[in-house]
Amino acid sequence: MKMRRMRGLIAATLLAGLSAPALADNIVMWVNGPLASSPDAPIYAELKAFEAATGHTVEVQAVPHMEMERNLFVALSSGAGPDVMALDIAWVAGLADAGLLADITAQTAPIAAEYQPGPLASGRYDQKQYALPLYTNNVALFVNDRMLAEAGIKKAPSNWAEFRDAAVAMTNKDKQTYGVSFGGNRMGAFQLYSFIWQNGGEIVDEAGKVRVGEPAAEEAVDFLAKLYTQSRAMPDSVLTAGNWDEVHAPFIQERAGMVVTGDWALAAFTKGNPNLKFSVHPLPAGVKSATVIGGYDLAIKAGSKVEKPAFELLRWLTGSRSIALMQKYERLSATAAATSPEAIAALPKQLQPFMAQASSGRARPVVAQWTQIHSDVFANVWDAVIRGKPAKDAMAEANTAITGLLEKK
Amino acid sequence: MTIARAPRPLRLRPTWSSVFETGLGARVYPYLMVFPAVLLVLGVVVYPVLSGISWSFYDVTLRKLNSGSFTFVGFKNFERVFADPVFVRASINTLVWVILNVVAQLGLGLALALLLHRPVRGIGFFRSGILVPWVVPSVVAVLTWRWMYDPSVGIVNEMLVRLGIIDSYRPWLGDTATSLYAVTVESIWKGTPFVMLLLLAALQLVPRSILEAASMDGASGWRKLWYVILPQIRVSFAIAAVLTFILTVNNFNAIWLMTEGGPLNSSEILFTLAYKYGFQRFDLGLASAVATMLFVGLVIATTLYLKLMQAREAD
Numbered sequence: 001m002k003m004r005r006m007r008g009l010i011a012a013t014l015l016a017g018l019s020a021p022a023l024a025d026n027i028v029m030w031v032n033g034p035l036a037s038s039p040d041a042p043i044y045a046e047l048k049a050f051e052a053a054t055g056h057t058v059e060v061q062a063v064p065h066m067e068m069e070r071n072l073f074v075a076l077s078s079g080a081g082p083d084v085m086a087l088d089i090a091w092v093a094g095l096a097d098a099g100l101l102a103d104i105t106a107q108t109a110p111i112a113a114e115y116q117p118g119p120l121a122s123g124r125y126d127q128k129q130y131a132l133p134l135y136t137n138n139v140a141l142f143v144n145d146r147m148l149a150e151a152g153i154k155k156a157p158s159n160w161a162e163f164r165d166a167a168v169a170m171t172n173k174d175k176q177t178y179g180v181s182f183g184g185n186r187m188g189a190f191q192l193y194s195f196i197w198q199n200g201g202e203i204v205d206e207a208g209k210v211r212v213g214e215p216a217a218e219e220a221v222d223f224l225a226k227l228y229t230q231s232r233a234m235p236d237s238v239l240t241a242g243n244w245d246e247v248h249a250p251f252i253q254e255r256a257g258m259v260v261t262g263d264w265a266l267a268a269f270t271k272g273n274p275n276l277k278f279s280v281h282p283l284p285a286g287v288k289s290a291t292v293i294g295g296y297d298l299a300i301k302a303g304s305k306v307e308k309p310a311f312e313l314l315r316w317l318t319g320s321r322s323i324a325l326m327q328k329y330e331r332l333s334a335t336a337a338a339t340s341p342e343a344i345a346a347l348p349k350q351l352q353p354f355m356a357q358a359s360s361g362r363a364r365p366v367v368a369q370w371t372q373i374h375s376d377v378f379a380n381v382w383d384a385v386i387r388g389k390p391a392k393d394a395m396a397e398a399n400t401a402i403t404g405l406l407e408k409k
Numbered sequence: 410m411t412i413a414r415a416p417r418p419l420r421l422r423p424t425w426s427s428v429f430e431t432g433l434g435a436r437v438y439p440y441l442m443v444f445p446a447v448l449l450v451l452g453v454v455v456y457p458v459l460s461g462i463s464w465s466f467y468d469v470t471l472r473k474l475n476s477g478s479f480t481f482v483g484f485k486n487f488e489r490v491f492a493d494p495v496f497v498r499a500s501i502n503t504l505v506w507v508i509l510n511v512v513a514q515l516g517l518g519l520a521l522a523l524l525l526h527r528p529v530r531g532i533g534f535f536r537s538g539i540l541v542p543w544v545v546p547s548v549v550a551v552l553t554w555r556w557m558y559d560p561s562v563g564i565v566n567e568m569l570v571r572l573g574i575i576d577s578y579r580p581w582l583g584d585t586a587t588s589l590y591a592v593t594v595e596s597i598w599k600g601t602p603f604v605m606l607l608l609l610a611a612l613q614l615v616p617r618s619i620l621e622a623a624s625m626d627g628a629s630g631w632r633k634l635w636y637v638i639l640p641q642i643r644v645s646f647a648i649a650a651v652l653t654f655i656l657t658v659n660n661f662n663a664i665w666l667m668t669e670g671g672p673l674n675s676s677e678i679l680f681t682l683a684y685k686y687g688f689q690r691f692d693l694g695l696a697s698a699v700a701t702m703l704f705v706g707l708v709i710a711t712t713l714y715l716k717l718m719q720a721r722e723a724d
Contacts, residue, residue, distance in 0.1 A: 070688045077474045098471040185671055236560035239583025242669060375689045383672045
């Protein structure tokens with residue numbers, strides 16, 4: 001009798017197990033620090049909603065931006081690391097090339113139209129999709145309205161000539177004010193890409209040819225460098241500013257009238273100088289408009305044991321809900337729906353210029369060696385040119401160096 | 410008649426650990442005790458070092474690391490390192506960086522130790538105060554100095570202008586001619602108290618009678634320092650020199666956080682170069698080659714240090 005009852009119990013348990021929904025999975029996720037800066041950061045509420053809807057659990061770990069690439073490289077190479085990771089769009093190619101990211105081409109093909117083409121392309125490498133865009137950004141021109149007015153200029157510059165004139169007009173040696181704050185090294189390199197494209201130049205074209213030695217690219221670098229070397233319209237911090245805080249500092253202190261930066265600066269400016277009166281404008285155009293696309297993508301670790309639920313999480317965070325989620329961070333959703341006139345009108349006023357110029361956004365070349373090209377080559381080009389090296393020579397050397405890097409696999 | 414029984418010898422009840430009290434157990438026991446520590450050292454020190462050295466002979470990149478298929482390339486990584494002009498620059502910078510740091514820290518450390526060795530009222534306060542730079546976390550110190558050197562609002566510029574040493578503010582960290590020296594000043598400021606502490610301890614062991622005898626013989630301050638004090642503290646001085654050398658070569662924080670080796674590699678040292686090879690280029694073979702060369706240099710210095718320690722014990 002006892003034995004029969006026991007058998008019945010086992011059978012009931014098995015049946016219950018078979019008919020229950022699939023077991024919940026735990027997904028480990030690394031996000032860049034600002035997204036999970038405090039326990040009440042919006043992402044936690046969003047993840048709670050995801051957990052409630054799917055039954056999975058998500059374990060979030062915040063990693064500072066500057067450490068993320070290195071930490072991902074170390075962790076993923078050793079077979080550890082997160083199931084889902086937020087990664088700067090510039091890192092996708094390198095990690096994908098190393099076989100560290102899961103190929104999600106098949107899953108994303110039917111939903112590709114839901115995303116803006118530029119940000120979606122940032123997650124693609126070698127004809128395969130490895131990541132979906134979590135949020136997008138680009139760089140615009142921030143102008144100190146008071147300094148601009150005091151310089152006798154009525155409207156924010158909209159082309160290169162106006163940009164140079166405004167920068168020179170706002171420079172006053174006695175008052176120690178400057179026209180534009182710019183970064184050194186990697187920061188400066190990031191800022192100058194937009195200008196190269198605006199002048200009709202290219203870095204690496206779609207055919208894979210390196211074109212930084214061409215006149216259009218040289219002229220752009222020369223134009224910016226001369227704002228410092230000749231017009232002295234940039235503060236000396238251009239020689240040392242190695243992070244955004246240092247690039248922003250002269251603008252916050254009202255010692256520089258303009259700065260080329262992204263939406264991440266908005267919070268820094270409000271916090272650093274609540275009395276600062278500034279406005280945001282599309283980047284002044286060269287022969288055409290262009291702005292460098294930035295932002296973060298979400299990707300899945302190659303060989304993750306929870307690949308299916310991880311993709312559900314990617315969809316949840318990058319899909320239609322991302323418009324509301326990213327607004328809470330004052331960031332831009334990368335969904336196609338976020339570019340509709342209604343969605344743009346619903347954005348805070350200072351974010352609108354970024355979305356308005358999104359159509360002229362350009363992604364940096366999606367090549368595996370990009371980190372090295374950016375850090376070793378372009379950073380040194382900018383450092384050399386602002387210290388007096390002719391742009392033509394610096395860019396010719398850069399052309400050779402990048403070609404060498406791309407040839408070496 | 411009762412027979413008196415001899416008392417039984419007192420024997421402790423055998424426990425599981427009794428096996429280690431005699432015979433083979435007793436011989437094995439000490440080895441068993443150090444085994445966990447040996448295992449730990451093998452895992453976290455010996456294996457990584459050997460692995461790093463072996464990687465310097467393989468082509469290890471991010472792509473290959475994941476697949477695990479490394480190609481043996483012999484000394485090719487070393488050849489590539491030597492062919493890189495940045496390596497030559499970094500080697501020269503490392504030499505300058507080490508010499509300036511060791512000489513200045515020893516000189517200033519000795520001067521401060523002599524100053525603070527005097528029996529003056531309230532000397533304890535000054536001795537503690539002088540240790541502040543050493544106690545401050547290195548990242549905090551470095552970032553503070555970075556702001557002090559700021560080309561627009563830095564206090565260093567303001568002080569130098571007011572003292573009439575310079576006419577206008579200068580980008581100390583942004584100028585290729587001054588960046589390495591600017592970082593060196595911070596490193597000297599941070600490291601000197603440690604040297605001072607070592608030498609102060611040594612000075613306190615110098616017998617007073619010898620100094621008094623030298624004074625009675627009419628020796629001047631410099632002569633006393635050169636012929637009496639320095640010979641007495643020579644071993645401690647040498648130990649301080651070797652330790653300063655090791656700590657300076659390993660001082661990655663100062664350069665990385667202040668200049669990242671820039672501008673234009675003007676403050677690049679071998680340590681930052683190895684980091685860049687490893688974590689910016691993701692070429693671990695190349696990074697390991699530089700790290701192996703650094704390792705050999707540090708092993709020589711450490712051996713020297715241990716020899717000096719033995720000499721001090723013999724003294």
